[in-house]
Every structure is written in C-alpha cells, then in structure tokens.
Amino acid sequence: MSYFSDPGNLCLFLQLELDDAIRRLHRVVGNAVVDDDRYVGGGTGSTQLFQAVLFALSSPTILTLSPSVSSPLPLSTLHCFWILEKKHGNMGMSSFLNHVMSQPPDSPLSGSKFDSYPEETEFLHSGLYNWAGDAYSFDKDGAYVELVTSPNNPDGMIREAVVNREGGKLIHELAYYWPQYTPITGKADNDIMLFTFSKATGHAGSRIGWAICKDKEVADKMIKYIELSSIGVSKEAQLRAAKILDVITEDCADSGPDKEDNFFEYGHRLMSDRWEKVREVVKRNGVFSLPKYTRDFCTFKGKDTDSSPAFAWLKSKDGLDCDNLLREFKIVTRGGTNFGVDSDYTRISMLSQDDEFNLFLERLAAIKGSINGNY
C-alpha cells in the first residue's frame, strides 16, 4: 500500500473516493461551495490542516515561484521578511506576521483565545508566524491572518471577519456549520474553509479533516505541509470516512414519502431536546445564564430552526468561578480562563452519551438548593 492515492490528482494524499464524498455531502447539505474550481485537501483532522494553512499563507518559498503566480501575502510583506532576515540572520523571522482571531466588539468573549489555537500556533516557535491575540483589539500594520471560527467554540455564535484591512488573509474554521448545530443560512464561499469529520458526524478518532480553498498555490503549499509533517493521511481512515459520508449523503438525498428523519434532522432533534432540558434546569435554579441564539431559516431543513450548539457556554450570574462551582457538584467543565475570559464562564459539552448527559442534568438541577448555603 503506497503513500500516494492518485498521482494525477492535485492532492497526492487524498483518496478520490473521499474527495467525491466530501463534495457530494456539501452539495446535498448546501453549507459550502464545492464547485469544480475549488480545491479539496485532506488532513489528519482539521488540527493538522490549520497548521498547514498557516504554513501555506506564511512560508517564504513563494519567492522562488514565478511572479505571475498569485501571492499569498503582499510583496511588501515578503520584502519586509527578507529585510528582517538580513538584519538578524536566522533569528529575525518571528514577528513579521500577525495571526489574529475574530471577535465582534460587544461580545462577552472579547479576549477569548479559542482554546487550543494559540498553543497550536506557538508551540514550535515558528519563525513564519505568531499568535497576535484578539482580532478586535488588533491594530498592527501590515500583513495578517485572521482566524474566523463560525459557529464559534465555545459560545456557538455565528462570526464574521472583524479586522477587514488591506493585507489580510482569512481562514474560516467551519467545523460546526452543520444542520444539527445551527441553521444553514447559505453556502459558505470563503477563500479557505476548514471542516472536520469529527464534528460533522462525530468520528473524532478517525482524524480526518478537509480544507476547501480557491487558490491553487495555497492548496499546493498545504499539500507540501502535509507531506513534510506526516507524508499524507491514513488511507484506512479516508476510505472509511468516504463510505460513511456517502451513506449520509444518500440518506439526506432520499425524500421518499415514508422517509423518517435523515442523519442531520435526527441529530438536530436530539440536540434541540438536550438544549430544551438544559435551558429548563438553568431557568429553574436561577443561578446561571446561557447565550441566546437568533432563530433562522435553515435552507437544508426548509424551515425556521433554533441553534443547538455542541457546547453550552454557561455563566454564573453572581460572578462566581463557574467551573469550580460545578466541580463541587461533580460536573467537570472547561473554565472560561481557558478561553481567555473570566472564570464566571465555563464550557460544557452537549455531546456526551445519554447516561452521562442525564446525570449532568440531575447534578445541575441540584445546585439551586445548595448554592445559597455554600456560596
């Protein structure tokens, strides 16, 4: 079994079966443009692809290519890069690029760090890019890359780019833009979009993610990254993912008279049911609040639907340390400080097994009575 999939295909490491399956699924769901002029590339989860995009948008090898090839960064920035390199030898390359994250002005999440993205960006101390923090407060000149995560993790909100300046490149991480989590309001048509099998269907252990991008050069460089970091993506995982996505696509395309809920409708019903229960408990015990989402028309379901995000972003109304408070009641969550906000916020997974979720509800419901005594 060779490293390569199809030497004729742009992405040597993506099985044609998976490329086809990804495009078919997006077409039937209507959540992203996957026309024939778009490049689809596979990665070991969207985690690897995120780093592949950073490399693609910042690596200086562009200078060795023909000037007619569209450049991922304005020439002035590349020029700046080489000036820095000359000045400090090998040591002067780290600050020419600023990676910022997207955050709208009036959100309580301002300053959020999107969990693992800063660490994924910084851990190798790359000389090609560095994490520049909150996009809303980003005010440096020159080239930058803005990461837009929509729906956002942890708060489930729909996000758009906020810096909107000359010299900027956008990465849209759309992992949760599927009908079980949020209304599909149109086909996303961004320059670089990241999706993952993990969030689309729940198969996190397969480590399959994909990028859809418009620019051939960006796609080429992402492939170069995948080659250098792991010489491709497991074929077993790709073939299994292709089969599963195909089955889901067929299920969604089937509109026979006796058709029951399709995969995403079923998922959305389960998620809505869980959200209703959590909101009910939160309302009853009176010590927490949850984000409110706008009801919207879902083109996939053909009707107005509510958001039912993968995480509940819980806030303590009294400004208590929400993660600590819940731990007292044997509920393990991920506190707001992990996302760069205050400890009165915490993130709770809405995707646990039924038993676990029901136990969570039970323990959450028990907090009301105790809190007056204990806190």
Added chain:
Amino acid sequence: MSYFSDPGNLCLFLQLELDDAIRRLHRVVGNAVVDDDRYVGGGTGSTQLFQAVLFALSSPTILTLSPSVSSPLPLSTLHCFWILEKKHGNMGMSSFLNHVMSQPPDSPLSGSKFDSYPEETEFLHSGLYNWAGDAYSFDKDGAYVELVTSPNNPDGMIREAVVNREGGKLIHELAYYWPQYTPITGKADNDIMLFTFSKATGHAGSRIGWAICKDKEVADKMIKYIELSSIGVSKEAQLRAAKILDVITEDCADSGPDKEDNFFEYGHRLMSDRWEKVREVVKRNGVFSLPKYTRDFCTFKGKDTDSSPAFAWLKSKDGLDCDNLLREFKIVTRGGTNFGVDSDYTRISMLSQDDEFNLFLERLAAIKGSINGNY
C-alpha cells in the same frame, strides 16, 4: 468514536491493541528491547514522530516541571536558551540547538543530507532547533541532537553515533532494522528508537509509526506534540496495523515441522534474489558499482545472512551523472545530490512491483552496449 483510546494509558492516542502488537512483534523478531519499562508511542508515520522527538528534546517547557524530573537537555543549555531569548526577544531562539546527522569518517556519503530530514526539520523555521548538517564535521560546543539512521537510507549501511560528546542526545531511526533488509545482530537498546509500519511490512499508506523510549518525560512531550499537531493518530489505521502485526507475529512464532518461510524469511528471500540479479547485471555491464555489505549472523534466522537493503545505491564508475544516465534509459531514480553527495551516485528502489523490477533490470542491462557510444 472519541479522540482518545485509553485514558489510563500514558499515550492517550495509542490503542492498547497496537501497543501490545508492537511489543509482541519486536519480542519475536528480537530487533529491539521492549521491556515493560519502555514507553511505546504511536504517530502518523515515523515522519510525525521524528518531529515529535525534536520537540520533546528541545522544547523549553521543561523549566516549568519539577527539578527532580530528568532533563532532556543539560541545564546550561536551557540557561543559554533563556539568555538568547532575553537578548533578542522572540527572535533569538533558533540557534541554541544543533541537529546533526550521523556519518562515519571514510564513507562516500559524508555530507549526505538524508533526503527529507533537513526539510522536515527546517520548514517551519522553528525557534527550538535547526539542522546543523553532517555529524562527522560537527564541531560546535553545547547541546546537540544526533540522528542515527541504521540501516542507513540510501546506502543500507549500519550506522552508529559519531559525535559522542557531552550534552548530546541521540535519535535512532531504525525503520529498516528488520530481517528482510539486514541481519538482526541484537536487540537495539537506544534511548529513543523510531520504527514504521511502512518499512516493517510495506503499509506506507496507513501512516503508522512508533517510538520506543526510555524516558517518561520525553514520551510525555512527544505525546504533547502529537496532540498539538493532529490530536492523535487514526484509530482505523491503528486497529488494522495491530491486526496485521499480530498475524505476522503468530506466523513468526510458529515453528511447526511443515512450516514454510515466515513473513520476514519470505521477504528476505525475495530481496536477496533481487539483489543477486542487480549485482549480476551491474557486474556484466561494467559501468556501475554497488556497496558491499558484511555478511553477518542473524539472530532471527539463526544463520549467517547477507544484507538486502530497500535501495540500491548505484555509482557511476566513470563519474558520470548517474541519475541522468539512467533516465536516458527510462529508469527514474533519485540522484546523489538529493542526499548531499555527488551526482555520480543515485538511489534506486528495490521494492517495486515484480513487473516494474524486471523492466528495470532489462533496461539496466541494455546500458552496457550503448554507453561507449553515447557517453
């Protein structure tokens, strides 16, 4: 299907089945020490693991750990690191570590760059490490990491560390240390050893590699790298690899009276046969030379055996560009300059399909007659 395999296991991302299968196979082959105090970690091929080791041996997070934990680098070096950082801010971290490769003095390979390793080391311009070239000519002070590839790619030679200085850490890449390629002369017992499914059994497309290491802290940091770069390794690939390795182990352990060649004996017979044919053609056409290997006692086969490496490292006796010469005869190879040596060397895969290999022999045999006229 979750990201994680077994929360109780040190390596959250390695399936227990695969850990067991790897240890069982090494025990039956006798090519590496896999006692219970050794840590086995999985990666997306040994490519990802190589980078995980670089991170593990050079990342400064050691400073946040307890001083009693054994350090992957001498304290003076870490101190040096921080001095550099203070001096140049974020920009001064790239040259404190020197990664060298292993190369014995009198080899024609002196200066070889081991193909993709330099690019894999340098492509992100990491501030943690940099490629320092040929180990034989390495004369800098301070901490370093030496990469020993044995048997070596491209020349199939057995290698040992050559720098042997205070402050050095060794990575042993033993991808080809299996009985089909080379006599097994003992259980390798190095601090950090890398193996890969790709070379052990030919399943390159699965992207499964493993590291065996003695130090828990190195293992922990490698896991951290795997987490940050891809949140683990495909479970489909791991489970399939575990099954295949188990079948091979059972095959090797079976010593019944009617037992035919086991997997590795069969592989070695095929490889020996190919080598005999190539040597015959090379001898007959008189324009090339091939490396000579020492016959050695193979503990796995219980008898003296010859090496039959995965690549033929062909040299033009007349100092011609060997890769170009072969291309004239429609033989595609990888020229010596890719490995940092002169163009009179070239690397030819000995692992192609039968049809392809026979065609190669046919075309190679045709060179003798033409070369006097054409070159």
